[in-house]
Amino acid sequence: MTMPISKRIIFYVLLFITGFIVFAPTLMALVMSFMSNKDIMTGSFPTMLSFDNYVKAFGQFPLLKYLFNSFIISALIMLGQLILSSLAAYAFVFLEFKGRDLLFYLFIATMMVPFEASIIPNFHTIRDLGWIDKYEGLSIPFFALAFGTFLLRQNFKQIPKELREASQIAGMGDFKFYLSVVLPVSRTSLLTLGVYGFLTSWNMYLWPLLATTNDSVRTVQIGLKQLQTQEQLNDWGVIMAGAIIVVIPTLILLFISQNKLQKGLTEGALK
Amino acid sequence: MSLENIVIQDAQIGQINFEQVKKRQRAKSFIKGMLFLLPSIILFSIFLFYPLGRTIYLSFFLTNAAGETTVFIGWQNYVNLFTSPIFMQSMKSTFLFVLYTVPFTIIISLFLAMIANEKLKGIGFFRTVYSSTMGISVAAASVFWLYLFHPSIGLLNMILETLGIDGIGWLTDPDWALFAVSITTIWMNIGFTFLILLGGLQSIDSYLYESADIDGAGYFYKVRRITIPMLSPTLFFVVTVTIINAFQTFGQIDILTQGGPVNSTNLVVYSIYREAFVNYKFGSASAQAVLLFIIILIMTFLQFKFGERKVHYQ
Amino acid sequence: MGQIDLINISKSYDKQKSVLNEINLSIEEGEFFVLVGPSGSGKSTLLRMIAGLEDITAGKLKINDKVVNHIPPKDRNLSMVFQNYALYPHLSVEQNILFGLNAKKVDKKEQRRRLTETAKMMGLSELLKRKPRELSGGQRQRVALARSVVSEAPLCLMDEPLSNLDAKLRAHMRIEIRRLQRRLGLTMVYVTHDQVEAMTMGDRIMVLNDGKIQQVGKPITLYNEPANLFVASFIGTPKMNLGKAVFNGNQSQLIVENVLNIQVDPIQDDIPRNENVTIGIRAEHIFPGTNNFTTHHLEVVNVEHLGNETSIAFDIGSELWTAKWPGQWDITVGDVVPVHINIENLCFFDSKTGLLIKSAKAGKKQEVVLV
Structure with a gap:
């Protein structure tokens, strides 16, 4: 199964070129975040590198506060999605009751309703609940997740039915079985879904833009937009420093869990 | 113990009414099932189904700035939309945007997934690089490309100028803006699409390739006869997701172009946002949202109707 | 006194497809009773009905002369060994064995006592801290048996417990299960598709085909006087x-x-x-x-x-x-x-x-x- 050397060279050349192109914007932003404004404006190669831009970004904007908010909101959404999706998936796999299939189709149907098409009433709901500028308003609407339910359902289906039956004979109830067997057995896919939920929540844009009006719960994405609108004309180094701060947590998370994420998402995507 | 109890009761009754017991058990299991599903169902109802209905309702009204309905005007919001050159432009841009982004995202990601699926040393590094754009948020990605597209100090125009070509007004020229936004979007999509397609490729049994090797099949023959057919369910999924995402594009527009120049990048979700939260015309915005919903519904339906037939499931 | 009585038991799905038809059967206390038949004959369904994992469409099921149709599995006082062993992959051997006792909230001291005794009997004392994936097929099988033994239930149901083992180990486990059953005085209902297993282990055998009883009797009777052509061709090698x-x-x-x-x-x-x-x-x-x-x-x-x-x-x-x-x-x-x-x-x-x-x-x- 070894590849001839000529073929291997072709692949490596392709890999390096495409890899460079895909990574270039990120790399460029990273380099720029350490460059002086003068070098950027004149388009020269960096003559000196410093943390000045980061110092400025943190000094001029409550970036730490934004990071903290994003972290809280993403963690809340992640937990909410894990709990709700795993409960629902359990019902679809291990419980038999009238109307189950109908409800399953209802869950599928939710995938066809784009959140963007229902932001107007949702905005009003949040406003009427007094959840504008609150963590609840930014997290709770995203707790129920059809995709997560399918992904976990797929995984729970691989748990042998006999495990449930053995626990039935031992006299164990459904909720206890869910807690003490199903969740520990499928921790890998829970982790996958958790990472996915955290990533997508961290990167949310439209909803935090609408549901925050001040810095108290504003997320780092909206912070970055503000940084950009206010600094646009003069200081690209600071903007890039802000952008790098925004992407570092998710990139690290992605690098750590890339393999699991890939397997998990493929499983969930294809029944 | 409980066995004894039940039996004693039964003995007193004499005859056990199985039907009733069964009915009670069925009711119990229904309640149990609902308890597990209730959290999801409640949230779906509040934040998905109710808003959907409410949006349709709102689309037949004029509203005040707080979003309360004032005058019922029937289909007038829809009539206005279809006679509005701005909305028609928005629709045209949206469809063009889908047409630009979806095929290129898929083709590029598929290519990357295929070269990253070879068993080579250090392949893990390249996989990480390719999937990296998934970890980059809309806001950050847009900022990256905002600089790249910058007319005077942007990297792209600098490169063009050193090559002796005049700089392009990437985001200021109505002929280029949509194209520029599409490039940004394709770049952002690559990470996720790549990851899913790579997963699809890896789930193809290697014995298929081994038996093709024994038959002496070439690389491209194997791609055409094994890879693509076996990958078709994954491709099908990825195409559907990419199309739906393209229709829901918002962040890139908000940061890169704000819908301009001359509305050439005023994609439908951005248009809804502007109508509702800048102009406070919730009725008209709702009508647009309803149209968006219908378009996505039709797209998914067409996908399933025509896509699924060609898909090869194992 | 028969320990298990099946009276006109029938099973059908969706009110049409009939899986079991009018089954009448008595299984004696302390008996090793084998249900044998080709796949799809309904033998596993019958076993699962006795366990309470499957609804009974019609007829009466009695355990110790008490109708138990409507009683959930946990209150039937029985244990069951599954074909794939149904071991919890995230629990150690010890936790697996004690799973049922924990669920039934048996006293901790009593749990320890039964665990030590059972582990010794099954030769698992050295393996208690391991996870199922670190065990061989035979050892897993033993853990599954131990789980059943530790429950001290007088009635034990087994659903093709040996079909995942290789031939040598299978022959050995046949003897072990048989000895265990005698030693503990268990009433055993044992499902298999393997007629050799049925012949070698059963006190009595019931041959099932297409949801109907073909013959019930001692192994030798089935061999010498097969009630019909199906039994004649099913029992005996060649x-x-x-x-x-x-x-x-x-x-x-x-x-x-x-x-x-x-x-x-x-x-x-x-x-x-x-x-x-x-x-x-x-x-x-x-x-x-x-x-x-x-x-x-x-x-x-x-x-x-x-x-x-x-x-x-x-x-x-x-x-x-x-x-x-x-x-x-x-x-x-x-x-x-x-x-x-x-x-x-x-x-x-x-x-x-x-x-x-x-x-x-x-x-x-x-x-x-x-x-």
């Missing part, structure tokens, strides 16, 4: 040789599959003279012919040398018949060998209904000898 047979004009000869003529005393009256008769003969009853006793010469189409015995196949019309001769025979394919077939060794079945008309005499004699 299966009973069968062939359609007619009598000639003067009733002096039985012609099997148009090729094999067997002499019959025309006035002997305990031979069924029906028109549509199928005869069956066990492989060990097709004897090697000697100078004095040779009834037929047959061409050999296949030979299997097993060392202690030799298995020889012949074409009889459209059927392939097998003979089993003790010892080693120097025979090759194509040889014509003399054989001895005695009318006494024939079973007679009605071709239309498949039911047994008359069983072999010789077999019965043998049984007497054995007893």
